[in-house]
Amino acid sequence: MSRRKSRLKNAAAIAGIGATEFSKDSGRSELQLALEAISSALEDAGLQHSDVDGMVNFSMDNNPANEVNRYLGGDHLTFFSRIHYGGGAACGVVHQAAMAIHAGVADVVVVYRAMNERSQQRFGTGVQDRPPVPTTENTNYGWHSPYGLLTPASWVAMQARRYMHEYGATSEDFGRVAVADRKHAATNPKAWFYQRPITLEDHQNSRWIVDPLRLLDCCQESDGAVAIVVTSTERARDLRQPPVLINAAAQCMTNDQMMMTGYYSDHVATLPEMGIVAEQLYATAELTPDDVQAAIIYDHFTPFVLIQLEEFGFCKRGEAKDFIRGGNIEMGGGLPVNPHGGQLGEAYIHGANGISEGVRQLRGTAVNQVEGAEHVIVTAGTGVPTSGLLLGIDEG
Amino acid sequence: MSEPERLRPIPAITRDTQFWWDGIQERQLLIQRCSACGNLRHPPGPMCPSCHSLDWETLASSGRGEIYSFVSFHHPPIPPFDVPNLIVLVELDEGTRVVSNLPGVPSDQVRVGMPVQARFDELEPGRLFLQFEPA
Known part of the structure; x- marks a missing residue:
């Protein structure tokens, strides 16, 4: 069942991408950020606001579709949906858009993520000490919060330690991911860390956030917005940009799936839900890891980049630490990862900026362009129910 | 006040x-x-x-188990927790796992597989907390 081959292969395409600047204090509302990014994406695609008849966003986004649609002046939004699970939604929103288009319930679907995550609603400050309403999700936080396990970094660190124990990865191995991201960001003018690369020594000297995670293992916090326009491949061919085909899109959650605290199953040191996303992507697109020239790997925290490389079959289980050595995930390496600088280097927009980078790589317009890129993997949040995309150039 | x-x-x-x-x-x-x-x-x-x-x-449960994973929480400091705060994932002898603390043990002396024993500490007046100690 996990090798499900869907009927979505190349049914839909990404026709437009848009974004605001990425900052630490945008100085305007999240709603305005969303609208700016959407206008920019529609302009990129050569479409009008009135063409939009579908919208998908993250349930963590504070801008519901009706509010966005009010300001777009839309009067016929026939498809709207929201995906839960934080950054796990990043590729899921595009998956939903592709399904809606394939099913004929909408023609032009906008997906977006807009947040003042640094200036307004920081995720890393810890959960509160007031008695929470006993929803199912709050109840799960309660297994960890009374002991001080209160932040995303701490939740990931627990799985990272087990991964280190089982496979021999070290803090330096995690650091190589940060070095690659920051090297790429250093030559991306849109990245927050433009012209600010780091060395492995910098990483090793950075302070503990939650041991085994250092400061430079943790992504930054950002203000900004990203929007993406999805339409049918047929329609996209008549628009302004060369279409970037959605070769495949997939979601998965697996057994005993929790929200970043998957400590109770037999898979603490792996990400089987991402492995099943990968299997679906390859089966649907009829491609293999050898067909992929670049990967946008969700990097809120570095250890999960290693595990994702394993789940996607770029290397064997436990061997990511060897795979990433020698600059193999840097520009010019065997598999450039996050050529835009990732969320550690460019911005933390809950993975949405990674989808834009996948599109730029396939249009051939990226600032750090991977030569001959024909297929790019994009992944979403890890340690949560998640999603992925396999994007490709239009060969039709 | x-x-x-x-x-x-x-x-x-x-x-x-x-x-x-x-x-x-x-x-x-x-x-x-x-x-x-x-x-x-x-x-x-x-x-x-x-x-x-x-x-x-x-x-x-017997309260006996071993460390399955652990972290040492440094930043941000969130009262009332001291930093660094050692948080452990314990696999109990019965087979299930539980998250708790291992107070008073330096993090460089903690190892995956280390045997531990549950105890119950009154960390706040009238309120007991599950904690672990080396066995």
Whole structure:
């Protein structure tokens, strides 16, 4: 069942991408950020606001579709949906858009993520000490919060330690991911860390956030917005940009799936839900890891980049630490990862900026362009129910 | 007027999980057990994922186990927790895992596989917490 081959292969395409600047204090509302990014994406695609008849966003986004649609002046939004699970939604929103288009319930679907995550609603400050309403999700936080396990970094660190124990990865191995991201960001003018690369020594000297995670293992916090326009491949061919085909899109959650605290199953040191996303992507697109020239790997925290490389079959289980050595995930390496600088280097927009980078790589317009890129993997949040995309150039 | 002292976060508790928290206050580490198939599960919930029975009972754990994973929390400092704060994932002898603290042990002396024993500490007046110590 996990090798499900869907009927979505190349049914839909990404026709437009848009974004605001990425900052630490945008100085305007999240709603305005969303609208700016959407206008920019529609302009990129050569479409009008009135063409939009579908919208998908993250349930963590504070801008519901009706509010966005009010300001777009839309009067016929026939498809709207929201995906839960934080950054796990990043590729899921595009998956939903592709399904809606394939099913004929909408023609032009906008997906977006807009947040003042640094200036307004920081995720890393810890959960509160007031008695929470006993929803199912709050109840799960309660297994960890009374002991001080209160932040995303701490939740990931627990799985990272087990991964280190089982496979021999070290803090330096995690650091190589940060070095690659920051090297790429250093030559991306849109990245927050433009012209600010780091060395492995910098990483090793950075302070503990939650041991085994250092400061430079943790992504930054950002203000900004990203929007993406999805339409049918047929329609996209008549628009302004060369279409970037959605070769495949997939979601998965697996057994005993929790929200970043998957400590109770037999898979603490792996990400089987991402492995099943990968299997679906390859089966649907009829491609293999050898067909992929670049990967946008969700990097809120570095250890999960290693595990994702394993789940996607770029290397064997436990061997990511060897795979990433020698600059193999840097520009010019065997598999450039996050050529835009990732969320550690460019911005933390809950993975949405990674989808834009996948599109730029396939249009051939990226600032750090991977030569001959024909297929790019994009992944979403890890340690949560998640999603992925396999994007490709239009060969039709 | 002094600032009120911050307490450790109070967990959300449902009808499915009340027994576990009550057990801690009675110095017992309980594990939920399916009455139909005997499957142990933690965190507790209403249905057995193996046989789908809604009937369950509890088993009192020996409190013995070993460190399955651990972290040392440094930043941001969040009262009332001291930093660094050693947080452990313990695999109990019975097979289920539970998150707790290992107070008073330097993090460089903690190892995966290290044997530990549960205890119950009154960290706030009238409120017991599950904690572990080296066995």
